[in-house]
Amino acid sequence: MSQFFDTIFKPEFVFAIIRITSPILFAALASVIAEKAGVVNIGLEGTMMISALFGTLISFWTQSWLIGVLGALVVGILLGAMMGFFALRLRTNIILVGIALNILGSGGTVFLLYLFTGMRGNTSSLSSPNILIPTWNIPLLKDIPVVGAMFSGHAVLTYVAFILVFVVWFLLYKTSLGLNIRAVGENSNAARSVGISVQRIQYIALMLSGALSGLGGAFMSMYYSQSWNTGIVAGRGFIALAAQAMGRGEPVGTMFSSLLFGTAQALETRVSGIQGVSSYLVASIPYVVTILGLVLYMLSAKRKVRRLHQKLKNRQDAEQRT
Amino acid sequence: METLKTAVETRDDLLAVEMKNISKVYPNGIAANRNVDFSVRFGEIHALIGENGAGKSSLMKILFGLEQPTEGEIFINGEAVKLASPSQAIAHGIGMVHQHFMLVPTLTVAENMVLGMPPKKGIIIDYKKAVDMTAEIAKRYGFNVDPEARVMDIPVGMKQKVEILKALLRGAKILILDEPTAVLTSKETVELFRQLRLLRDEGFTIVFISHRLNEIKELTDRMTIMRGGRSMGVYETKGITEQQISQRMVGRDVILTVEKDKSQPGDVILEVRDLSYINEWDKRMLDRVSFNLRAGEILGIAGVEGNGQRELVDILFNLREPEGGAVYVNGHEITGLTQRRIRDLGVSLIPEDRMVFGIAGDAGIADNIIADRFDKKAYNRGPIFNMKSIHEETDRLIREYRIVSRDRNQKVGMLSGGNIQKVVVAREFSSDPILIIADQPTRGIDVGATEFIRARLVELSRAGAAVLLVSADLNEVMEMSDRLIIFYGGHIAASFDDTTTLTDELMGEYMLGLRTQASEPKEEKTHV
Numbered sequence: 001m002s003q004f005f006d007t008i009f010k011p012e013f014v015f016a017i018i019r020i021t022s023p024i025l026f027a028a029l030a031s032v033i034a035e036k037a038g039v040v041n042i043g044l045e046g047t048m049m050i051s052a053l054f055g056t057l058i059s060f061w062t063q064s065w066l067i068g069v070l071g072a073l074v075v076g077i078l079l080g081a082m083m084g085f086f087a088l089r090l091r092t093n094i095i096l097v098g099i100a101l102n103i104l105g106s107g108g109t110v111f112l113l114y115l116f117t118g119m120r121g122n123t124s125s126l127s128s129p130n131i132l133i134p135t136w137n138i139p140l141l142k143d144i145p146v147v148g149a150m151f152s153g154h155a156v157l158t159y160v161a162f163i164l165v166f167v168v169w170f171l172l173y174k175t176s177l178g179l180n181i182r183a184v185g186e187n188s189n190a191a192r193s194v195g196i197s198v199q200r201i202q203y204i205a206l207m208l209s210g211a212l213s214g215l216g217g218a219f220m221s222m223y224y225s226q227s228w229n230t231g232i233v234a235g236r237g238f239i240a241l242a243a244q245a246m247g248r249g250e251p252v253g254t255m256f257s258s259l260l261f262g263t264a265q266a267l268e269t270r271v272s273g274i275q276g277v278s279s280y281l282v283a284s285i286p287y288v289v290t291i292l293g294l295v296l297y298m299l300s301a302k303r304k305v306r307r308l309h310q311k312l313k314n315r316q317d318a319e320q321r322t
Numbered sequence: 323m324e325t326l327k328t329a330v331e332t333r334d335d336l337l338a339v340e341m342k343n344i345s346k347v348y349p350n351g352i353a354a355n356r357n358v359d360f361s362v363r364f365g366e367i368h369a370l371i372g373e374n375g376a377g378k379s380s381l382m383k384i385l386f387g388l389e390q391p392t393e394g395e396i397f398i399n400g401e402a403v404k405l406a407s408p409s410q411a412i413a414h415g416i417g418m419v420h421q422h423f424m425l426v427p428t429l430t431v432a433e434n435m436v437l438g439m440p441p442k443k444g445i446i447i448d449y450k451k452a453v454d455m456t457a458e459i460a461k462r463y464g465f466n467v468d469p470e471a472r473v474m475d476i477p478v479g480m481k482q483k484v485e486i487l488k489a490l491l492r493g494a495k496i497l498i499l500d501e502p503t504a505v506l507t508s509k510e511t512v513e514l515f516r517q518l519r520l521l522r523d524e525g526f527t528i529v530f531i532s533h534r535l536n537e538i539k540e541l542t543d544r545m546t547i548m549r550g551g552r553s554m555g556v557y558e559t560k561g562i563t564e565q566q567i568s569q570r571m572v573g574r575d576v577i578l579t580v581e582k583d584k585s586q587p588g589d590v591i592l593e594v595r596d597l598s599y600i601n602e603w604d605k606r607m608l609d610r611v612s613f614n615l616r617a618g619e620i621l622g623i624a625g626v627e628g629n630g631q632r633e634l635v636d637i638l639f640n641l642r643e644p645e646g647g648a649v650y651v652n653g654h655e656i657t658g659l660t661q662r663r664i665r666d667l668g669v670s671l672i673p674e675d676r677m678v679f680g681i682a683g684d685a686g687i688a689d690n691i692i693a694d695r696f697d698k699k700a701y702n703r704g705p706i707f708n709m710k711s712i713h714e715e716t717d718r719l720i721r722e723y724r725i726v727s728r729d730r731n732q733k734v735g736m737l738s739g740g741n742i743q744k745v746v747v748a749r750e751f752s753s754d755p756i757l758i759i760a761d762q763p764t765r766g767i768d769v770g771a772t773e774f775i776r777a778r779l780v781e782l783s784r785a786g787a788a789v790l791l792v793s794a795d796l797n798e799v800m801e802m803s804d805r806l807i808i809f810y811g812g813h814i815a816a817s818f819d820d821t822t823t824l825t826d827e828l829m830g831e832y833m834l835g836l837r838t839q840a841s842e843p844k845e846e847k848t849h850v
Contacts, residue, residue, distance in 0.1 A: 176440045176447050183426045183437050190424040194438035194488075195409040 007270045011149035016269065018151070021262025022158040023048070023224065023233075026216030027240030028247065028254045029161075029168050030209040035249050036172060037205030038185035042098035043083055044213045045237025046105025051075040051217035053109045056123050056228040057116060059131040068131060069157070069218045076214020080207040087206075088199050102237070110230060122229035123221075133157050133223040155223045157215060162255070164212065169251040181205055213237065235287070242290045246297045257293065264289035337400065338364045338496050338527040339385065344394035346380050354380035355391070356551045362496070367518060367528045369538040369559070372548035372571055373626055373794065378531050381548070382498050385529075386418040387411035398496075417489025418498040421505075423481050424488075427474035431467055431484050432456045435491055459491055464520060479510035483517075497521070498529045503537055505603070515541050533571070533626060535564045535834055547571055564836050565827070572626075572796060572830035582780045585804040588617030589652075591757050591788035592638075597647035599633045599812075607633040609812045610647065617756065620779065620789040622803030622821070624796065626833050630812040631792050632674065635761045638790075639671050640664060651757060665694055668756035672746055672763045674792075680746040683735025687727060688716040690734050691749050723748040724774065740771030747775055751782060758782060761792045776802060800824060808832040815839065 007013060027044045034041035051072035059068020083101060087094040113119055117126070133155045142152035172178035183191040184201045192198055216236070221228040239261050247254030264286040272282045339362040346355040355377045362368045370378045383389040385396065387405035396403055398414045405411045408418075425434050432452040433440075441451040456469035465483045473481060482502060489497055499518075503511045518528055518541065532538055538545060539559060547554040547570045554570040592615040599608040608630045615621045625631055636642040638649060640659055649656050651667050659667075673679035681690050692701055692712055701712050716730045725744045727737060734745050743763070750758065760779060764772040779802065783789045793799045799806060800821055808816040808829070816832045816839040818824060831837040 174446050176442060179429070179433060179437065179440060179447060182429065186426045186428060187424070189422075190426050190434075191437065193408055193420070193424040194492075195412070196438045 007273070008267070011146050013266060013270065014150040015153075016266040017259065017262050018154060018158060019224070020265045020269075021259050022155070022161045023216045023219045023236050024240050024243060024261055025161045025165070025255060025258040026219065027213050027237050028243040028258045029164055029251060030212035030216070031241050031244035032168060032247070032249055032251055032254050033172070033181070033205050033212070034209040035244060036185045037181045037202050038188060039087065039094055039202050039206060040098070041080075041083065041206060041209045041213075042095060042241065043079070043101030043105075043237075044209075044216075044240055045233055045235070046098075046101035046103070047076055047079045047210055047213040048217035048220065048233045048237050049102075049105030049109050050079060050112075051214035052221035052232055053113060053123075053217075053228050055214075055218035056126060056131070056221045057113075059222060060123075060126045060128075063130060065131050065133050065222060068222055069133065069215070072214045072218035072222075073211050074214070076210040076212070076217065077207045078210070079214075080210025081203065083210070084203040084206040088202055105233075106230070109228075113228070122227060124227045124229070126227060131222070132226060133219070155219065157219045157223065160215065161219075165251050165255045168212075172251070177201075177204065213240075216240075239286065239290055242294055246293050260293060261286060261290060336364050337361050337397070339529070340397040340400075341381070341385065342395045342397070344381060344384060344391045344396075346377075346384060346389065347392045353551055355384075358394075358548070358551070358553045360546055360553065361556075362527055362529055363544070364527055365522055365525050366543040367522050367530055367541055369542040369545035370529055370531045370548065371533060371535075371538055371545055371567065372554075373533060375627075375794070376548040376571075377551040378548055379500065380551075382418070382500060382529065382531060385411070386416060386498060412492050412494070415493055415495040416498065417486075417492060417494025417496070419482065419485040419489065419500065419502060421500045421502075423485055425473045425481060425484060428472060430470055430472050431476070432469040434473055434484060435459075435469070435488055439492075455491070456487070459487055463487070463490065463517070463524070465517060477510075478505050479507070479513065482506070482510075482514065486517075495525075496527045496529070498531070500531045501533075502530070503532065503534065511537070533834070535567055535836065538567070539564060549573070564834075565831060568830035568834045568836060569827050572833055573826045580776055580780060580801040582802075583784055585619040585783065587619045587804075588786065590614045591617050591652055592790065593650040594634075594638075595648050595650070597634065597637060597649065598645045599630075599637060599642065600645050601633070607812050608637075608644070611812070611814060612647075613807060613814065613817070615757070615788045615790055617788050618783060618786050619804040620783045620791055620802055622799035622806045623790065623792045623809060624799040624806060624829065624833060625794070625809035625815075627794055629809040631761075631809055633812075634809075635671075635674070635759060635792055638759055639669070665753070668754065670750040670753060670755035670758045672743075672750055672758070672760040674761040674765075676743055676746055677735075681734045681742060684733055686731040687720065687725065687734055687745055688712055688730045690745050691716050691719055694749060694753060719748040719752060738768070740767035743767050743775065744771055747778065751778060755782075755787055757788045757790070759790045759792070762794065763791070764793075764795065764798060796826065796829060800829070810835045810838070813838075 027048060030044055031041055054075045055068045055072035058071030059065050062068065079101065083094070083097050086092045086097045110121060113123065117123070119125065135153050135155050136159065138152045142148045172182060180191065180196050180201050184196065184198050188198045191201070217233070220232050225232055240258070243257040243261055244254050246257035268282055268285040271277060271285070272279050339360070341358065341360040344355050344358045344360070345353065347353045358377070358381060360381060370382065372378050380389065384391050385405070387407045387410050390406070396405060398416070403414055405414070426437065429437070432449065435456045436452045441448040441455065453469040456467070460467045460469070465487055467480055467483050467487065468476065473484065486497065502514060506514060522528060530538070530542055542559050544556060544558055546556050547567065549571060595612050597608050597611045598606070601607050611630070611634065613621070623631055623634070633642060637644045639661060640656065644657060651664070651669055654667060656664050656667065677683060682693070692715070695701060696707070701708055701715070713730060720727065720730060723744045725748065726741050734742055737745070747763070758779070763775055763779070776798070779789055779791070791799060791802055803821050806818045806821050806824070807814050810833060815835070
């Protein structure tokens with residue numbers, strides 16, 4: 001047990017949390033935007049899988065990590081547009097479109113990889129250092145003890161992920177696109193009645209959502225596991241949905257719930273090193289935390305509703321008395 | 323009906339809106355408007371009045387570009403226009419305040435005001451300017467709204483003001499208000515009327531949709547009365563009494579008679595005692611309603627829609643929970659029982675919304691017919707269905723009820739309205755019911771099916787079933803019922819044990835709340 005505490009009370013553990021949180025955060029922010037526009041994007045997992053593959057392939061072909069990341073981003077946008085085409089234009093149920101995309105992500109990628117490279121199941125032989133996302137040692141910060149070890153030296157995309165929390169908030173609450181997104185998601189009739197094209201806004205939201213999950217995919221294959229393989233995303237697209245729900249669909253709240261799930265995963269990797277603990281049990285930690293988190297969230301939401309109800313009742317009683 | 327001078331349009335009158343010969347026929351064949359002429363003068367408050375289903379909303383949807391007329395022309399300020407969408411109507415200076423508010427609850431009042439056209443500073447919304455714009459226009463027209471409050475936190479009356487201001491901000495000169503007082507308290511209504519008069523004095527033109535006579539008398543300058551999709555005339559409000567309005571609003575175009583023997587009432591089958599219901603907006607929809615229904619008689623419930631009839635029927639079939647009171651069928655209390663148990667007591671329901679509660683549109687006729695009896699022994703052979711007996715029963719009912727269909731497996735949703743209702747009726751009437759609740763049983767269906775269903779209802783009641791007939795069709799309730807109750811505002815406004823002496827005029831006055839039985843002289847009361 002002391003061995004366990006030794007590992008978690010170290011700056012390296014915080015560093016690991018931030019690293020592990022990044023891909024979840026990308027996908028969770030993707031979910032925030034879609035959800036705000038009133039479309040449920042459960043295709044995050046598949047989008048991440050496919051863009052992760054294309055990130056690796058494009059960076060290998062061009063020998064540029066940056067073009068690889070941009071490629072993953074574009075693939076993400078295209079997949080978002082595709083979801084929009086099926087769900088908004090052809091009126092397919094969006095949940096089914098998401099499921100189809102997820103299946104495409106797990107099966108189609110293997111096929112595409114074989115088609116393009118002849119490799120089966122993973123791209124480990126494609127890796128070379130210059131096609132991976134570089135890390136950034138922040139000047140000054142890196143020299144501060146403890147803090148430097150926690151926050152400096154992360155992949156460039158990790159910093160992007162956390163900056164995006166602010167960007168998404170700004171987009172949703174300060175721009176007219178954001179106002180339209182929120183209006184469409186909450187009362188599409190109201191939006192339509194003032195001449196906003198609901199379909200156009202939802203298309204844009206799905207494409208933005210795809211772009212963000214594309215970055216999450218690139219992070220996985222071009223940094224986190226250094227190459228692409230069939231199990232690379234491992235449910236992060238779904239954990240992100242939970243993070244979005246727990247964060248009440250707000251960018252900052254979603255960042256904190258993503259950090260919670262990131263912590264759970266970081267814990268898993270630490271604990272699995274300890275002797276005498278079943279590795280199967282340990283592997284379930286992030287998923288158990290996800291479920292517990294959602295249960296706690298629902299309970300608190302319920303309590304809040306009850307309190308609101310009470311407040312409303314009191315107000316009515318007061319009005320009646322006057 | 324006495325003659326009444328209709329308001330005359332002189333050539334010099336400038337018209338803000340003129341709709342000529344408007345007809346609207348929906349793809350399913352229902353005609354919502356038939357050759358309607360409708361015109362509004364500049365700067366007047368014009369009432370559009372009629373019962374639900376009279377075609378008011380449909381006409382206004384056409385004016386606001388939400389629906390396209392099948393026939394007819396529209397002139398705004400004397401200029402012929404095509405209104406293909408709400409944005410085009412807005413561009414012509416028409417604004418509509420819908421009955422269900424078109425507001426986004428979590429946004430602030432100011433954000434709702436500028437939605438779709440926000441003031442910007444670069445890429446950022448200039449929120450301060452939106453607040454200023456809202457405050458300015460609110461001040462100009464004397465509306466008291468808080469621009470920075472979230473819409474979810476403000477009272478209904480203020481939401482409505484926001485809706486009106488939204489239209490004004492978009493340059494509306496002609497305002498359509500769809501039953502604006504339906505959601506307001508009486509205090510808020512007074513406030514609304516004050517503001518509408520101010521707007522009229524400023525030169526705005528207002529169309530006020532309603533079926534509340536007192537409000538129309540109080541507020542409006544002229545009115546167009548609609549019934550059954552047609553205009554029943556245009557009148558100066560000053561020159562017409564509430565009684566005269568009600569005669570034109572409610573009434574029968576063709577008097578039809580139903581042949582039936584005198585009823586031989588038996589035991590009490592349905593007993594409703596002190597039933598109360600408060601809806602989700604805290605409105606009291608039923609207020610201690612009590613009545614009895616005996617075997618072998620037809621009890622009609624008349625009333626303008628929205629006066630508690632739907633709530634009553636839902637409670638009788640336990641689709642809603644009453645706030646107080648009890649319902650007994652054959653002496654068994656049924657509140658809280660499942661629909662299955664209620665049906666087992668011998669209750670049948672012809673629901674108002676047949677497409678949702680009456681049938682499964684994607685299932686075949688046979689599947690719909692056995693929906694309430696599939697677990698009976700006759701239709702099963704061990705764990706599997708006895709298809710032979712199911713088919714025999716379905717074919718028998720298709721013949722007996724003259725359901726026009728390709729075969730027993732045709733999807734019910736593909737049938738015509740009248741045949742869909744016949745499927746419902748075939749199922750509900752063939753389960754040997756002791757109580758039939760028929761809610762608008764012939765609405766929107768063809769004459770043949772209507773006559774068939776009415777004749778069947780009479781036949782079943784004479785054979786001993788108790789029938790509760792809820793209908794907005796005056797012909798139907800007056801001719802079919804042995805006894806009659808009129809609902810108004812969740813109360814029983816009147817009840818008659820003899821329907822033969824009733825007149826349309828009297829019915830109309832009770833249905834529109836101009837008269838209640840408690841407050842009238844004794845001799846006018848029908849005999850007990």
